[in-house]
Amino acid sequence: MGQSDGPRGTQGAGSGLPSGRSTRCIALIGPFLSGKTTLLDAILARTGGVARAGRVADKSTVGDGSPEARAHGMSVQLNIADAEFLGDSFTFIDCPGSIEFQHEGALALTACDAAVVVSEPDPKRVPALQVILKQLEDRGIPHILFLNKIDACETPIRDIVPALQPASTKPLVLRQIPIWENGVATGFIDLALERAFLFRKDAPSEMVEIKPNDLSREKEARFHMLEQLADYDDTLMEQLLSDVAPDKELVFSDLVREFSDGLICPVLLGSAERGHGILRLLKALRHEVPFVESTAQRLGVDGAKSAAYVLKTLHTGHGGKLSIARVLSGDVPDGATVTGGEAVEERVAGVFGLKGEETLKKAAARAGDLVALGRLDGVKTGDTISAEKGGVAAIAAPDVPEPVLVSGIGLKDRKDEVKLSAALGKLVDEDPSLVVEHAGETHQVLLKGQGEMHLRVAFERLARKYGVVVERRKRQVPYKETIRKPIEIRGRHKKQSGGHGQFGDVLIDIAPLPRGSGFTFNDTITGGVVPKQFIPSVEIGVSDYMKTGPLGFPVVDVAVTLKDGSFHTVDSSDMAFRQAGRLAMSEGMPKCQPVLLEPVMAVDIAVPSEATARVNGMISQRRGQILGFDARPGWPGWDVVSAHIPDSEIEDLIVELRSATTGVGTYTASFHHLAELTGRLADQVLASHREAAE
Numbered sequence: 001m002g003q004s005d006g007p008r009g010t011q012g013a014g015s016g017l018p019s020g021r022s023t024r025c026i027a028l029i030g031p032f033l034s035g036k037t038t039l040l041d042a043i044l045a046r047t048g049g050v051a052r053a054g055r056v057a058d059k060s061t062v063g064d065g066s067p068e069a070r071a072h073g074m075s076v077q078l079n080i081a082d083a084e085f086l087g088d089s090f091t092f093i094d095c096p097g098s099i100e101f102q103h104e105g106a107l108a109l110t111a112c113d114a115a116v117v118v119s120e121p122d123p124k125r126v127p128a129l130q131v132i133l134k135q136l137e138d139r140g141i142p143h144i145l146f147l148n149k150i151d152a153c154e155t156p157i158r159d160i161v162p163a164l165q166p167a168s169t170k171p172l173v174l175r176q177i178p179i180w181e182n183g184v185a186t187g188f189i190d191l192a193l194e195r196a197f198l199f200r201k202d203a204p205s206e207m208v209e210i211k212p213n214d215l216s217r218e219k220e221a222r223f224h225m226l227e228q229l230a231d232y233d234d235t236l237m238e239q240l241l242s243d244v245a246p247d248k249e250l251v252f253s254d255l256v257r258e259f260s261d262g263l264i265c266p267v268l269l270g271s272a273e274r275g276h277g278i279l280r281l282l283k284a285l286r287h288e289v290p291f292v293e294s295t296a297q298r299l300g301v302d303g304a305k306s307a308a309y310v311l312k313t314l315h316t317g318h319g320g321k322l323s324i325a326r327v328l329s330g331d332v333p334d335g336a337t338v339t340g341g342e343a344v345e346e347r348v349a350g351v352f353g354l355k356g357e358e359t360l361k362k363a364a365a366r367a368g369d370l371v372a373l374g375r376l377d378g379v380k381t382g383d384t385i386s387a388e389k390g391g392v393a394a395i396a397a398p399d400v401p402e403p404v405l406v407s408g409i410g411l412k413d414r415k416d417e418v419k420l421s422a423a424l425g426k427l428v429d430e431d432p433s434l435v436v437e438h439a440g441e442t443h444q445v446l447l448k449g450q451g452e453m454h455l456r457v458a459f460e461r462l463a464r465k466y467g468v469v470v471e472r473r474k475r476q477v478p479y480k481e482t483i484r485k486p487i488e489i490r491g492r493h494k495k496q497s498g499g500h501g502q503f504g505d506v507l508i509d510i511a512p513l514p515r516g517s518g519f520t521f522n523d524t525i526t527g528g529v530v531p532k533q534f535i536p537s538v539e540i541g542v543s544d545y546m547k548t549g550p551l552g553f554p555v556v557d558v559a560v561t562l563k564d565g566s567f568h569t570v571d572s573s574d575m576a577f578r579q580a581g582r583l584a585m586s587e588g589m590p591k592c593q594p595v596l597l598e599p600v601m602a603v604d605i606a607v608p609s610e611a612t613a614r615v616n617g618m619i620s621q622r623r624g625q626i627l628g629f630d631a632r633p634g635w636p637g638w639d640v641v642s643a644h645i646p647d648s649e650i651e652d653l654i655v656e657l658r659s660a661t662t663g664v665g666t667y668t669a670s671f672h673h674l675a676e677l678t679g680r681l682a683d684q685v686l687a688s689h690r691e692a693a694e
Helices: 036-046 067-072 099-109 123-138 157-167 212-230 234-241 248-260 278-288 292-298 414-430 452-466 532-546 574-591 609-621 653-660 679-693
Strands: 024-029 079-085 088-094 114-119 143-147 172-174 176-181 184-190 195-200 203-208 265-269 307-316 320-329 331-333 337-339 345-347 351-355 358-362 364-366 370-374 405-411 435-439 444-449 470-473 480-483 487-495 502-512 519-523 558-566 594-608 625-631 638-646 666-677
Touching: 024 036, 024 099, 024 292, 036 079, 036 088, 036 114, 036 278, 067 452, 079 278, 079 351, 099 123, 099 307, 099 452, 114 123, 114 278, 123 157, 143 157, 143 278, 157 172, 157 176, 172 212, 176 212, 176 265, 184 203, 184 212, 203 278, 212 234, 212 248, 234 248, 248 278, 265 278, 292 320, 307 414, 320 331, 320 364, 405 414, 405 452, 414 435, 414 444, 414 452, 444 452, 452 470, 480 502, 487 574, 502 532, 502 574, 519 532, 532 558, 532 574, 558 574, 594 609, 594 653, 594 679, 609 625, 609 638, 609 653, 638 666, 653 666, 666 679
Parallel strands: 024 088, 024 114, 114 143, 143 265, 172 265, 519 558
Antiparallel strands: 079 088, 176 184, 184 195, 195 203, 307 320, 320 370, 331 364, 337 345, 351 358, 351 370, 405 444, 405 470, 435 444, 480 594, 487 502, 502 558, 594 638, 594 666, 625 638
């Protein structure tokens, strides 16, 4: 557990495993702009995988190699690279930090052995950290908190860690304290080793003696760390109470056990950009992260059978479909027949290691490996695949978050419709948090996602990868209309043009119904004035008209009763009475005081408690009705505000919500009821509708 370098490892997918142990898979996860991609490059530089670490600002990192990531200066999909350190092999998965792309990370975490949560040492990060730490805690994934950019920290670490503690239900156990010089962190003291180290840029830290003026800080911080560990170890607790100096081996074994059991969250310090603290982090991962067997057990995988979890799907121009999978038990050789979701059987057409955007051919994947498997067309993200006949029990994939932003899709060239459909299918295959919907009422194709940047990147990928350039269009709100007063009206369809004519005559009553009643059709015909066989045709004619009322929208909450009529023995027909029913509606409905109806949604908004007052203001500004708020179950320091908000006012709610909550607020919405819309707003809707129809 010492800090000496030992032999430098070599990085590369497909490298041998001198130790004979399986590759461990580590997720790098954390809030947006915390430095995860920079940390990945720093790890690769320290382990010999790259000659020198790249910089996000220079667009030279191994991760974020896609044009979209480069253009926006942020991770928009998983970055994967293998590394070897002191004979042990690791696969690192750099997960996007923006909440709009976090489902990528959630899927990857399922099959990871541990996670490094990267965060700046800033109490303002608590809400974003809480979102990340909660999913790790709920899923039992061991995790370390790496406080990045420590060289720029101006607040004492003894104040930072308690300020961040509300983000975690597990104790944040500080493993190091910084060495300060003129207000700058120049090194750290390892509390378990009781040794001091000075940072050296892009080089291993230098071990030095602990200065006398740092000894009291070190002893106080170490005792606090031991107290936290002793909460889960009676022997250590007895030694502390008896003022017996605990054996270092006991301290290290407690750190390993309590971390791997998910009882604590160790806290390490460093600066990824300067390469500080990377070696200490790698050593902690090497000694403390459990192997794939523990992960398989956590996921309920039968270790005697072959099983792999598909955490990502990619469609490539040269290699076709690639399924990124972590092998949890057994082997998956090239050419093997595997059983996937819904018992589909597929043949593996290539096994590839991954390094950023590169793929490297492998003969087989064994337990612990994270690889790309070629051309498993019937396998999707979240599936469990197996080389066993009949497959194995499926691993539970995380729930897909509900979409919070919607955009209409417009084609410049209708000839691209088939091409668009195929491209959207691949887009959703790659990213299950995108949803494509064909809105029947408004006849729009809609793309739904997790935010503005999420949708923007999706449209950019459509153009770049699939050659489909589309126009983003405003989603049309599915307005309806109804009536306020009843009327009795006659509709007569009479036409003579040689031979048999057409004749249908009906008297109908049109009346409003209570909101939410829909549409009803009845008849009170007596004496056969309208033959029974023609009555259904009248209903069809009425229903035809209901699709577009006098205001231009579908009609709801109306009752129509056929009361009287007449027929001709020769000229009456189904079509004639259908036309008569439609004529009666078209003449009567405009006289029934038609009124516009707008959909109102039941919305639950989840935010940190300090943002609740601002959310209440947003709801009021959007013509919403606040129903109340309550504590968010299982989320200390969060509220859920319930409200009714018109559908037309929700379009950009997520943008304002994220702005007010440092990017963590979210909501769910479902249709609740229709409400009358009158006055200036109704006039604007009708004018816009008429303009679009012209």
